[in-house]
Amino acid sequence: MLPYDQLAALASVVRTGSFERAAERLHVTPSAVSQRLKLLEERLGAVLVVRGQPCTATAAGARLCRHAEEVALLERTLEAELGAALAGQHGATLRIAVNADSLATWFLDAMAQVENLLFDLVLDDQDHSADWLRRGEVSAAVSAQGGAIQGCSSRPLGALRYVATASPSFAARWFSKGVDEAALTKAPCLQFNPKDALQRQWVTRLLGHSIDMPCHWLPATHAFVDAALAGLGWGLNPLSLVATHLRSGALVELVPKTALDIPLYWQTTRALETAIEDVSAAVRSAAGRHLVQPRRRVSDGPLS
Numbered sequence: 001m002l003p004y005d006q007l008a009a010l011a012s013v014v015r016t017g018s019f020e021r022a023a024e025r026l027h028v029t030p031s032a033v034s035q036r037l038k039l040l041e042e043r044l045g046a047v048l049v050v051r052g053q054p055c056t057a058t059a060a061g062a063r064l065c066r067h068a069e070e071v072a073l074l075e076r077t078l079e080a081e082l083g084a085a086l087a088g089q090h091g092a093t094l095r096i097a098v099n100a101d102s103l104a105t106w107f108l109d110a111m112a113q114v115e116n117l118l119f120d121l122v123l124d125d126q127d128h129s130a131d132w133l134r135r136g137e138v139s140a141a142v143s144a145q146g147g148a149i150q151g152c153s154s155r156p157l158g159a160l161r162y163v164a165t166a167s168p169s170f171a172a173r174w175f176s177k178g179v180d181e182a183a184l185t186k187a188p189c190l191q192f193n194p195k196d197a198l199q200r201q202w203v204t205r206l207l208g209h210s211i212d213m214p215c216h217w218l219p220a221t222h223a224f225v226d227a228a229l230a231g232l233g234w235g236l237n238p239l240s241l242v243a244t245h246l247r248s249g250a251l252v253e254l255v256p257k258t259a260l261d262i263p264l265y266w267q268t269t270r271a272l273e274t275a276i277e278d279v280s281a282a283v284r285s286a287a288g289r290h291l292v293q294p295r296r297r298v299s300d301g302p303l304s
Contacts, residue, residue, distance in 0.1 A: 008036075164260075193217065
């Protein structure tokens with residue numbers, strides 16, 4: 001069994017990026033943190049931290065940090081049962097992979113419902129967030145992949161609804177003769193990053209086949225909306241973020257009733273299901289309030 005104080009020293013150094021800040025967190029001296037980490041590295045026969053500014057974990061160190069976090073999460077259950085604080089002053093940390101659009105529209109609502117827990121969020125596209133679970137780098141994920149990953153559980157949350165939007169001036173300039181293949185191959189679109197397939201998915205559904213399109217790259221959800229408002233390009237934006245702009249006329253929907261619904265799922269490591277049961281309940285509750293639910297979802301055809 002690995003000593004808790006040595007694991008805590010490792011996790012704190014990696015979490016804070018320095019021995020000094022780790023020492024402040026643990027209420028010990030930097031030399032005590034260094035000694036604990038040295039003993040752990042000698043015990044395992046492996047370098048766990050790359051000393052630098054900031055300090056970073058090696059592959060072995062990262063795996064041990066995740067182990068320490070999993071232990072702290074499991075101890076949350078004991079805390080509730082025994083009425084005693086076991087995880088330390090700063091509590092347990094839950095690492096979650098989530099897509100940027102969920103974070104910008106509904107996921108903070110779920111986080112705000114959870115007490116006595118720290119969050120470490122990793123941002124990735126909804127089609128790729130589950131890969132973090134497969135690699136064992138997170139304990140939960142909001143994902144567009146519904147099938148349960150080995151060792152994990154999957155629950156449907158609903159769908160995040162997107163609409164293709166642009167400013168009226170942009171639409172008048174590029175789509176004066178309609179939103180067709182000829183116009184779409186010339187009008188600049190907005191793309192989050194190379195993993196973002198929403199624009200191409202919408203175009204493929206509209207035309208029946210994929211095409212090559214010029215793109216601006218904007219890796220930020222709110223910048224996507226701002227870029228559309230500024231007339232920089234067209235793109236798929238979450239309806240909840242642009243509904244006010246659509247009502248005011250600051251943005252227009254390129255093709256009415258062609259919203260794209262992206263189903264989302266809550267994937268969790270099965271070994272931690274009980275320990276993070278309150279988090280899962282908060283996520284499902286927030287999703288129920290913000291996401292499109294099956295009875296009113298349009299996943300393949302235009303909106304009615």
